[in-house]
Amino acid sequence: MKKRLQKWWVTLGTAFPSASNPYWRALPLRRMKSLLVGVFFTSAVVGFAADLVQLNAQRLSQGFFWPVLFGAAVVGGLVTTIKRGRPISVIFVVVLAIYTSIWLTGGLSGLGWTLGWLAHSISLVAAPWPIAQALKERVLFDAIGIWLSAILGFRFLLSFVTHEGLYNVRMQTELSLAHGIQATLVPTLSFRTPKFEVYGKSIASTEMGGDLIDVIQSNGGLLAYVADISGHGLPAGQLMGMLKTAMRVSLGFHQQPVALLESADRVLPALKEPEMYATLALLYFDGSAQAEYAVAGHVPILHYRERSHDTVLLSTEQFPLGLIPGSPYASERVNYSPRDLFLMLTDGITEVANERDEEFGLARLERLLSQHAAQPLSEIWELVMREVRQHGVQQDDQSLLLLRALE
Numbered sequence: 001m002k003k004r005l006q007k008w009w010v011t012l013g014t015a016f017p018s019a020s021n022p023y024w025r026a027l028p029l030r031r032m033k034s035l036l037v038g039v040f041f042t043s044a045v046v047g048f049a050a051d052l053v054q055l056n057a058q059r060l061s062q063g064f065f066w067p068v069l070f071g072a073a074v075v076g077g078l079v080t081t082i083k084r085g086r087p088i089s090v091i092f093v094v095v096l097a098i099y100t101s102i103w104l105t106g107g108l109s110g111l112g113w114t115l116g117w118l119a120h121s122i123s124l125v126a127a128p129w130p131i132a133q134a135l136k137e138r139v140l141f142d143a144i145g146i147w148l149s150a151i152l153g154f155r156f157l158l159s160f161v162t163h164e165g166l167y168n169v170r171m172q173t174e175l176s177l178a179h180g181i182q183a184t185l186v187p188t189l190s191f192r193t194p195k196f197e198v199y200g201k202s203i204a205s206t207e208m209g210g211d212l213i214d215v216i217q218s219n220g221g222l223l224a225y226v227a228d229i230s231g232h233g234l235p236a237g238q239l240m241g242m243l244k245t246a247m248r249v250s251l252g253f254h255q256q257p258v259a260l261l262e263s264a265d266r267v268l269p270a271l272k273e274p275e276m277y278a279t280l281a282l283l284y285f286d287g288s289a290q291a292e293y294a295v296a297g298h299v300p301i302l303h304y305r306e307r308s309h310d311t312v313l314l315s316t317e318q319f320p321l322g323l324i325p326g327s328p329y330a331s332e333r334v335n336y337s338p339r340d341l342f343l344m345l346t347d348g349i350t351e352v353a354n355e356r357d358e359e360f361g362l363a364r365l366e367r368l369l370s371q372h373a374a375q376p377l378s379e380i381w382e383l384v385m386r387e388v389r390q391h392g393v394q395q396d397d398q399s400l401l402l403l404r405a406l407e
Helices: 002-015 022-026 033-053 065-082 087-105 112-125 133-185 233-252 257-271 363-372 377-391
Strands: 189-192 196-203 211-218 221-229 278-285 290-296 301-305 310-314 332-335 341-345 398-405
Touching: 033 065, 033 133, 133 233, 189 211, 196 211, 196 221, 196 377, 211 233, 211 398, 221 233, 221 341, 221 398, 233 257, 257 278, 257 290, 278 341, 301 363, 310 363, 341 363, 363 377, 377 398
Parallel strands: none
Antiparallel strands: 189 196, 196 398, 211 221, 221 278, 278 290, 290 332, 301 310, 301 341, 341 398
């Protein structure tokens, strides 16, 4: 219990704005206008309580003296505390005090300050109003209650702003940064070359997903791959960017698919958290009548064959990238013909479950390809995702990349 009270007391102490707090120290005064106004009116409540205690001594016309004085003093003290005694805080208090005394005297003469304090002193020694003892005690009780409530409420409010407010700012900043990274690393892919037509899109389950789709044209060939980074958030986004960079740099040095996987597997362990890894499915077209493919711990690639109107699954049993450094990788080749369609995806689609806990699976995708393979790729993408949404609720990142061989 004692430790809890000490922790509570320390939290309240550190929450109060001060020059030692980096958040308050870095906040410019011009951005604190609303805060200072709020502090002024909150502190004025204590002034009204003080005026209430002097119910039988103060004149009603001077009822604003204490609220303005308390408000100005607290605001000035706050600015002084945050900005380490800048002259502006002292000037602020003096100006408000002069304004108060001028208001008390009802004029703008140079004697305002003297007359204001004189009027206040006279009011304190004036004959008290006849007030019942019970009413006086009740007024005193309420005034003290207002005073304590205002002080404690203001303290806890600042504690919330300093701690939860900063946490929320950090969260919003991270989400905004993650959203920007996601849009940059995983844009919608839609283009056509003389030999291929490509369309792909990724839908993250959070602001920063772990799925990556990419298509690279290099040296007359075309490389397409889909990867799934374990986890979500900025760590997954960072590893996604590193994987994409590694794949593109390696391809720029004319490395073949197997060498691409081995290079990425060597690079990733030094750049990630121990429990993170990446699954990947890859297709490489070198201009021949065969496509080279490799799958590393990923969902199989679906190959719809136009001539036989059937779908085959392309897969290889291999470890994910970065999971066991130094793992050997291999690729295989498959024949393809014009109008053949390749579908690459992540398990966020196949593992969507319905109310009966039945997964969407690959069989439904095979059926959809057989029925709609001739449609534009963007329409096939929309049709598949519509079926997935109707089947169940998205729980993971969902990525789908379609590639069609042309005449």
